[in-house]
Amino acid sequence: MAKNRFLALKVCADTEEKKPSYDREVATLSMLKKDWHPNIIAFGSAFKDRDQLCVSLELANMSLEDALRDTNKLDVETAKHIATGIARGISHLHGHQILHRDIKPENVLLTGAFSNHAIISDFGLSISLKNKPMGVRGECGTTRYRAPEMRGMNYYSYPIDVYAYGVTVYRIVGGQFPVQGGLGQLTNMEAKGLVGQLMDKVVGSRLEIDKALEHSFFQVLELDQKSNSSSGGSSKRPLDGVTVQGHDTKRARHDNGDVLEGMYDSVHISFSARPIGQIHSLEVIKHTLTVDDDHPCSSI
Known part of the structure; x- marks a missing residue:
């Protein structure tokens, strides 16, 4: 008996500009x-289909940016819950010596029944800091989330992700971007204290991400039990065994008239022909993965 699984397929042209x-x-x-x-x-998995580069990923409900467009800002408890998830994700990246370099609501996806489980996505600007004790150089990312030390040819490291996270927390609690020189739009004093430490212009004084999780702003999350039991966040599994490549070519027509082709082994891909977002020039397409019970993908 076949089962349907929804994944996201990110597709970009195989060009010198987008390949890195x-x-x-x-x-x-x-x-x-x-x-x-x-x-x-x-x-x-990742695979190449003629002149297209493809990555299959978990499909989320929406991005945090989408949620902010709908509501401007989140209620405090939901904001705490989502901000906690983002911080835990950043902590995991830093623990593996990975710098994301583009933390922002657009690159945070929301899953679960309540759309309050945060997952970090979009690693097109990420870089490993292994064997790089001084950090790296080069301006990148999104201007409004960019830490001051990224300007010019300065070396920078993990604190830039913390700064971008601070701007993100400001937005989800305050409903807008920080104004130059102050945190006046934040009425929640705990949030104001946290963001002030996350966005400290002095790199050495900026809060480390693990220390941020200990801040009083995150204490007593009322949504924890509801989310853990109902949202699916804590029980979500990695996409082990998903390999969309092989010999049988399937075709689907996208909204813009382009025909998408892919080669798949033991799986059937049914595209919805509807784009659900565009990030770093990688087009995200929702599609159904239909697999047999004995196929490795059936456990996703």
């Missing part, structure tokens, strides 16, 4: 798959 981002994302996801974490997007 694709390679970084696949390298990071492949490494993280060996030590999967529930606050990091689950990775299925």
Whole structure:
């Protein structure tokens, strides 16, 4: 008996411009798959189809950016819950010496029945800091989330992710971006104290991500029990065994008229022909993965 599983397929053209981002994302996801974490997007596989580069990933309900567009800001308890998940994901990345370099609501996806389980995605700018004690150089990421030390040719390290996380927390609690020189839009004093330490312009004074999780802002999360029992976040499994490649070519037509082709082994891909987002020039397409009970994908 076949089962349907929904995944996201990210597709980009195999060009000199986009290949480096694709390679970084696949390298990071492949490494993280060996030590999967529930606050990091689950990775299925990567493959090339003619002139297209593809990555199959866990499909989320929406991005945090989508949620903020709908509501402007989140209620405090939901904000705490989502912010905790993001921090845990960043902590996992840093524990594996990975710098994300583009933490922002658009790159945080929400899953679960209540859409309150946060997973970090989009590793096209990520870089390993292994054997790089001084950090790395080079401006990248999104301007409004960029730490001051990234300007010019300064070396930078893990604190830049913390700064971007601080801007993200500010947005989900305050409903807008920080204004230059103050945190006046934050009425929650605990949130204001936390964000002030996360966005400290002095790198050495900026809060480390693990210390951030100990801040009083995160104490007593009323949503913990409801989310753990109902949202599926804590029981979510990595996409072990998902390998969408092989010999049988399946075709689907996208909204823009392009025909997507892929080669798959033992699985049937049924595309919905509807884009659900675009991040780093990688088009995200929702599709159904239909597998037999005895196929490795059936445990996803």
